[in-house]
Amino acid sequence: MYSNRPRLKIPLETLDIILEFITLTILVVLWCYAIMEYTSMPDIIPTHFNxxxxxxxxxxxxxxxxxMAITTVITIGLHILTKYPHIHNYMVDITEENAAHNYKMSCRLLRFVNLFTLLLMSFIAYSVISSAMGEKAASGNTFMIIMIAFTIVMPIVLIVYVIKNQKAATSKK
Known part of the structure; x- marks a missing residue:
């Protein structure tokens, strides 16, 4: 299925580097926060919020x-997946002519998904830790706003990706 697809190394552009840097920075800061707060946390902590x-x-x-492990596995897994764009799913047949563009767009989409997923997981981890420390957890409205934003932003990113791919495909005809 993927064996006939070209295997290209897609160079990172400035936006890709920025996305990778922000994602790595957030992951490291989140781990530092969890490590620093761990000894101060009580033996029983919140694990779920309504x-x-x-x-x-x-x-x-x-x-x-x-x-933290789940967050890290997801983040690293999505990062590794960007290294193998020839195995991603595409809406078009991948050829020598369109591979570079489609691979670049697919990897960039994954970088945005990775960042947004990490932001959501960071919010959850922060809420768990701060609530465990006796601080008031985010209100129900904040939780709902975060969840609604996540369910709106992710499809928007996907729609932008599809539109850009369609424009690129029609401009080459």
């Missing part, structure tokens, strides 16, 4: 490492 932002599930403070 739609109002109220704690409705708890667990041992070690569960914060599970959240």
């Amino acid at each position: 739609s109002k932002g109220e704690v409705d599930g708890t667990g041992s403070k070690g569960t914060i490492w599970l959240l």
Whole structure:
């Protein structure tokens, strides 16, 4: 299926470098925050919040490492996936002529998805840690705004990607 696709190394452009840098920085800062706050956290911490932002599930403070591990695996996994654009799914047949453009766009889309997913996971980790430390967790309205924003922003990024690809395809005809 993918064996006939060209395997190209797509050079990073400035936007790609910025996205990668921001993503890495957020991940490192999140880990530093979790490590610094861990010893101060109580033995039981929130593990789930309802739609109002109220704690409705708890667990041992070690569960914060599970959240951090999941966040890290997702972030690194999406980063690694950008290195293999020839295995991504595309709406067009990949040829020698269109491979570079499609690969670049697919990798950039993944970088945006990676950043937005990390931001969401960071918000969740921050909410868990700050709530565990006795600080008021974000209100239900904040949770709802974050979730709505996430469900709006991700499709917008995808739509922009599709439109750019369609424009590129029609301009080459």
